[in-house]
Structure formats: C-alpha cells, structure tokens
Amino acid sequence: MNDHILDRLAATIASRQGGDPETSYTAKLLAKGPVKSAQKVGEEAVEVAIEAARGDAEALASESADLLYHLLVLWTAAGVTPDRVWAKLEAREGTSGLAEKAARGQANGEGE
Numbered sequence: 001m002n003d004h005i006l007d008r009l010a011a012t013i014a015s016r017q018g019g020d021p022e023t024s025y026t027a028k029l030l031a032k033g034p035v036k037s038a039q040k041v042g043e044e045a046v047e048v049a050i051e052a053a054r055g056d057a058e059a060l061a062s063e064s065a066d067l068l069y070h071l072l073v074l075w076t077a078a079g080v081t082p083d084r085v086w087a088k089l090e091a092r093e094g095t096s097g098l099a100e101k102a103a104r105g106q107a108n109g110e111g112e
Ligand SMILES: N=c1c2ncn([C@@H]3O[C@H](COP(=O)(O)OP(=O)(O)OP(=O)(O)O)[C@@H](O)[C@H]3O)c2ncn1[C@@H]1O[C@H](COP(=O)(O)O)[C@@H](O)[C@H]1O
Pocket: 009, 012, 016, 023, 024, 025, 026, 027, 065, 066, 069
C-alpha cells in the first residue's frame, strides 16, 4: 500500500517531526504533543458527524480528509505506524464484525 495517499501523507507527516513550526503546520502540531493532536481528532470527528447528519456529501468528504490528516498526525505523535493499523484491518479482513462482537461478548461474560 506504499503508493496510497495515506502512506504518502504519513511519510510527509513523519518528515515534519522536529521541523520548523513557522513553516509547517504539522511540525507546529507535533511540537504540542499527542494530547493536542487527540483534541484535534475529536474536533474533526465531531465536524464529520455534523456534516453527515446535515446530509452534505461534499462537506462530509472535506471534513473526512481533515479527520484522516489529523488521525495520521496523532499516530505519529503517539508512536503508532500506519502499518500497525493496516495490520489490524488486514487481520479482520474477511471476518464478520458480528462474529467479533459475539466473541467479545463471551469474553465479557455476556450471553451466558
Ligand atoms: N492534509 C493536510 C491537512 N488537512 C488539514 N490541514 C490543516 O489542518 C488545520 C485544521 O483546521 P482548523 O480550522 O482546525 O485549524 P486551526 O484553526 O489553525 O487549528 P489550531 O491548530 O489552531 O487548533 C488547517 O490549518 C488545515 O490547513 C492540513 N495540513 C496539512 N496537510 C498535509 O500535510 C502536508 C504538510 O503540511 P505542512 O506541515 O503544513 O507543511 C501538506 O502538504 C498536506 O499534504
């Protein structure tokens, strides 16, 4: 997935670590630490939800791009590589979300 936009964006974000906050918004954000990035992810997620509820597909696409950018910044700030997340998704590929939910329920002692 190395030529995917998310991987290219993640590489750009990683390259901004320790960069000049005067010339790079990403460097400025990373310099503030993971809590600031977590706050931005929360804000952008709310904006995504608002545009989805309003039924504005163009605004939803735009806010989704903001959310993905800030999520990638958060991963970098928190030391999570995109490959680690992709591996989680790949491990779930082909399995039903309902089966996973049922397994979690049993582990929690539900449904007995
Ligand atoms: N994809 C993005 C991207 N998406 C959103 N944003 C910025 O994220 C910010 C989010 O909007 P807000 O209204 O919350 O911004 P704000 O009010 O300045 O927020 P605060 O940080 O002050 O809380 C805006 O300033 C957007 O420009 C992005 N900034 C950068 N990128 C990518 O990151 C690359 C590197 O950017 P620099 O680090 O700036 O060189 C760019 O080439 C792009 O590919």
